[in-house]
Amino acid sequence: MATIDGLPPLRDVIQTYDLVAKKALGQNFLLDMNLTAKIARMAGDLTACDVLEVGPGPGGLTRGLLVEGARRVLAIEKDPRCIAALNDIAAVYPNRLSVMNADALAVDVGAALTPPIRIIANLPYNVGTELLIRWLSPAIWPPFWQSLTLMFQKEVAERIVARPKSDHYGRLALLAQWRCDAKIVMHLPPEAFTPAPKVHSAVVHLTRLDAPRFEADFAILQRIAAMAFNQRRKMLRSSLKGLHPAIETLLTDCDIPPTARAEEISLEQFCALSRAFAAAG
Numbered sequence: 362m363a364t365i366d367g368l369p370p371l372r373d374v375i376q377t378y379d380l381v382a383k384k385a386l387g388q389n390f391l392l393d394m395n396l397t398a399k400i401a402r403m404a405g406d407l408t409a410c411d412v413l414e415v416g417p418g419p420g421g422l423t424r425g426l427l428v429e430g431a432r433r434v435l436a437i438e439k440d441p442r443c444i445a446a447l448n449d450i451a452a453v454y455p456n457r458l459s460v461m462n463a464d465a466l467a468v469d470v471g472a473a474l475t476p477p478i479r480i481i482a483n484l485p486y487n488v489g490t491e492l493l494i495r496w497l498s499p500a501i502w503p504p505f506w507q508s509l510t511l512m513f514q515k516e517v518a519e520r521i522v523a524r525p526k527s528d529h530y531g532r533l534a535l536l537a538q539w540r541c542d543a544k545i546v547m548h549l550p551p552e553a554f555t556p557a558p559k560v561h562s563a564v565v566h567l568t569r570l571d572a573p574r575f576e577a578d579f580a581i582l583q584r585i586a587a588m589a590f591n592q593r594r595k596m597l598r599s600s601l602k603g604l605h606p607a608i609e610t611l612l613t614d615c616d617i618p619p620t621a622r623a624e625e626i627s628l629e630q631f632c633a634l635s636r637a638f639a640a641a642g
């Protein structure tokens with residue numbers, strides 16, 4: 362069957378290189394090139410961008426990125442079995458695809474790319490969440506990347522874009538929305554993957570803001586959010602009791618009812634409380 366890029370169908374690639382999916386590496390592959398090209402388009406215009414792709418596997422999304430015109434792709438794959446298949450793609454796109462056999466959690470590749478940089482990945486969910494938190498938490502903001510387009514388990518995607526007064530609202534929403542615009546751009550059923558996972562998935566697109574949405578110290582905001590959401594059913598005057606002896610006054614000064622619970626408090630209010638706490642010493 363003909364493919365949109367003239368390379369062999371992904372099922373043939375998997376057979377040729379004997380890429381039997383490994384559960385330990387979270388290998389649920391996307392084999393539909395129309396779908397991978399669509400995900401690539403969700404990341405925005407790629408023609409003037411370098412792309413960091415993490416976990417390319419047999420290369421379905423990689424090929425989608427290249428078909429959609431990415432200026433250059435750096436693909437980091439942990440599984441050495443996939444490298445030969447990825448090098449076949451690199452041969453068809455001279456100077457546009459670099460392949461690195463490495464653990465993405467152990468390498469720092471920002472400097473190897475030329476801005477603007479977009480990060481695009483279909484990763485195992487645990488690795489994806491850990492990398493997302495790292496990408497959102499650099500010491501200096503703005504970070505090296507312009508946008509993140511990442512596949513997550515649907516429930517994690519909902520936690521990233523969640524609003525106050527919803528069950529999914531928590532630390533991940535605060536962190537993501539403090540520094541980015543975040544939205545779900547695609548939903549995928551289990552059958553979209555081979556093998557099919559047990560859960561539904563969603564693609565989240567995050568565009569970095571030049572500066573955080575509201576002024577706050579990162580470490581203080583994180584600390585307050587952790588205390589508040591670790592006991593999310595408790596009133597703030599109780600969950601934040603250990604933060605400051607005059608916590609009720611700090612809350613009231615920020616127009617936050619001391620009887621409110623973490624999930625009722627907006628990002629703006631959490632940032633105001635962080636500033637009040639910093640000022641109170």
Ligand code: SAM
Pocket residue numbers: 386387388389390391392415416417418419420421422423437438439440443463464465466482483484485488
């Ligand atoms: N992107 C491919 C696709 O969409 O078909 C593969 C997706 S599969 C869900 C996740 C890929 O990430 C696998 O190829 C796996 O080997 C790779 N991977 C898992 N952990 C990784 C890590 N720490 N660093 C880099 N790649 C990793």
